[in-house]
Amino acid sequence: MCExxxxxxxxxxxxxxxxxxxxxxxxxxGPHKDGWGVAFYEGKGVRMFHDPEPSATSPIADFVATLPxxxxxxxxxxxxxxxxxxxxxxxHPFARELWGEYWVFAxxxxxxxxxxxxxxxxxxxxxxxxxxxxxxMNHVRQHLSRDTSPIQLTDTLVSLxxxxxxxxxxxxxxxxxxxxFTFCSTKLASITRRAPFGPACLKDxxxxxDFAAETTPKDVVSIIATEPLTNxxxxxxxxxxxxxxxxxxxxxxxxKVDVPEHKKETEMLSPDPEIERAxxxxxxxxxxxQ
Numbered sequence: 001m002c003e004x005x006x007x008x009x010x011x012x013x014x015x016x017x018x019x020x021x022x023x024x025x026x027x028x029x030g031p032h033k034d035g036w037g038v039a040f041y042e043g044k045g046v047r048m049f050h051d052p053e054p055s056a057t058s059p060i061a062d063f064v065a066t067l068p069x070x071x072x073x074x075x076x077x078x079x080x081x082x083x084x085x086x087x088x089x090x091x092h093p094f095a096r097e098l099w100g101e102y103w104v105f106a107x108x109x110x111x112x113x114x115x116x117x118x119x120x121x122x123x124x125x126x127x128x129x130x131x132x133x134x135x136x137m138n139h140v141r142q143h144l145s146r147d148t149s150p151i152q153l154t155d156t157l158v159s160l161x162x163x164x165x166x167x168x169x170x171x172x173x174x175x176x177x178x179x180x181f182t183f184c185s186t187k188l189a190s191i192t193r194r195a196p197f198g199p200a201c202l203k204d205x206x207x208x209x210d211f212a213a214e215t216t217p218k219d220v221v222s223i224i225a226t227e228p229l230t231n232x233x234x235x236x237x238x239x240x241x242x243x244x245x246x247x248x249x250x251x252x253x254x255x256k257v258d259v260p261e262h263k264k265e266t267e268m269l270s271p272d273p274e275i276e277r278a279x280x281x282x283x284x285x286x287x288x289x290q
Contacts, residue, residue: 002092002108003032003226004188005076006173008180008246010220012070015040017202017209019076020065021229024204026055026078034081035091036061039104040071041177046102047071050091072248073180075173077106084127093173094133096121099146101176105133108226109169109185136160136174150179154245154253157181161243165259173224180246182224184238185259191235192222192249200230220249 005022007015019038027033033054040047047069055061055078077092084090093106107129116123116131119138123130139160144153157174161183164170170185182188195218197211215221224246228235238244240261245253 002077002079003030004106004108004171004173004224005038005074005226005229006106006175006180006182006224006246007071007074008222008224008249009072010248010250011216011218012072013219013221014068014070015074015076016065016068017200017207018223018225018229019061020207021202021204022076022078022225023055023058023061023065024202026058026061028054028056029204030078032078032080034086035079035088036077037091037093037106038064038076039074039093039095040069041073041102041104041175042069042071044101044177046095046104046177048093048095048104050088052086052088052091073175073177075104075106075175075180077108082110083112083129084125087125089125090127090130092129094130096133096137098137098141098176101178103137103174103176105129105136106173107132108171108187111164111168111170114164114167132164132170150245150247151253154181154243158183158243158255158257162241162257162259165241165257169262170259171226178247179252180224181243182238182246183243184240186240186262187226188224188238188242189226189228189235190222190224190238190244191228191230191233192220194220194249199232201232202229203231204229222246222249222251 035052036055037050051060116135121134121137165185174181199210201208241259242256
């Protein structure tokens with residue numbers, strides 16, 4: 001299963017600490033070795049990095065982990081492929097323009113028989129995740145307007161997410177730089193850090209940070225992840241069907257809808273033969289360079 005990482009903050013903040021922890025799960029402490037990507041909002045622009053290589057061994061991921069890119073909203077994804085080949089085009093997060101803003105989306109799960117609504121937005125790759133994103137964007141564009149408030153928009157996003165979650169596993173992060181929408185079908189957790197700040201230690205690598213030395217008393221920074229990234233903090237675990245809308249590090253709307261409990265991803269579909277061959281080739285290539 002893929003893993004998600006999102007950030008919502010009231011002040012531009014770097015993601016280095018959490019990103020470092022997540023990337024270890026991409027082929028080192030976890031099986032999510034089929035690519036990774038991250039998007040940082042900077043004003044109306046989005047700085048994006050993608051790589052189809054395992055994040056744990058990616059030189060690009062190492063580079064990004066040391067970059068103190070300041071952002072109020074960020075979305076990251078590490079992939080364990082089940083649908084779609086292991087290619088750059090299939091790495092999350094995906095981005096599309098709507099109403100003069102970049103909307104960014106990352107998904108964890110599978111919808112085996114999903115059929116998207118036709119419209120302006122079309123997928124570039126061949127994942128069900130990008131297909132769902134385009135379906136969502138086409139629906140929003142056709143049924144809502146540019147002056148729709150985030151709260152009004154959320155009603156539509158929740159309805160769409162519920163429909164997807166009835167067809168399969170649908171955990172997602174969706175943002176436009178101002179707000180961040182999160183939906184849990186199976187797994188999602190969050191933590192909000194505010195004064196008084198203290199130390200934290202990552203689960204997946206021996207890295208510790210003292211947030212008190214890196215923040216001001218007014219800072220509010222919330223991290224959303226598939227699994228808690230630290231082992232010495234209290235994370236809030238989402239319930240199945242729970243959703244939250246984040247803005248400036250705070251939850252501005254939340255709720256819960258009824259969604260069915262689906263089998264684990266690995267039980268829903270057998271791996272794509274192309275992925276099996278690609279993974280085998282990767283293993284052979286790695287062995288030859290050691």
